[in-house]
Amino acid sequence: MIDMNKNTVLAIAGVCGTAFVGYCIYFDRKRRSDPDFRRKLKERRQKQQKTNTSSGASAPLPDLRDVEAVQKFFIEEVQKGEELLGQGNYQEAVEHLTNAVAVCGQPQQLLQILQQTLPQPVFAMLLERLPSISQRLSGANPAAQAKKDEAPSGATITDVDDLE
Known part of the structure; x- marks a missing residue:
């Protein structure tokens, strides 16, 4: 039964x-x-598609001489990146995280943390995007970039090549 x-x-x-x-x-x-x-x-x-093309213009970078604006921008970009990663929107997340790396005072340390926490394909997308943001950074505000290069940490966006 x-x-x-x-x-x-x-x-x-x-x-x-x-x-x-x-x-x-x-x-x-x-x-x-x-x-x-x-x-x-x-x-x-x-x-x-329209929002993707309009967001391709990326968020305007803050004045790098204004420490508070840079800190606020950094935190907002990291939060937006984390939120978009959680939603599975990797392209936009990488864009925001790249902006955060661009204004970070110690980009090598941030990249090491991101390398440990992000999936490998997403981190590879981030590394591919870094040269374009550093060009935008140096082209948009050359005086501020020169001042940033003189920072005591000595780390700049161009040091990213050392990680690869």
Whole structure:
């Protein structure tokens, strides 16, 4: 009698599982054939593409001579990067973390921490992005960059090549 109950339970579970998968397939097919679905999907992709191109201009870097502004910018960029990493949006997370590294007084130490905490592909994306941010940093504010290069720590963005 126990074997019959066990077999009955397994059969019922199999039938329910098959019915659920069938319903999912039916619902997905119905959703995809809906004309509004395709239109909304296209609009959503266009909107996302616009935001990606507009965010490509990256956040404006603070005046590097203003210590409070740099600290505030650094903390905000790290927080945004962590939040986006949690959401799985690695491209934008890397952008924000790169901004944080760019204004960091000791970028080598921050990069070592990030190397230990970030997944390897994300850290590789971060390293690829660093040269472009250092160019933007030196091109946007050459006087501030010269002052930053004279900092007592002696670490600059160009020291990143030593980590590779």
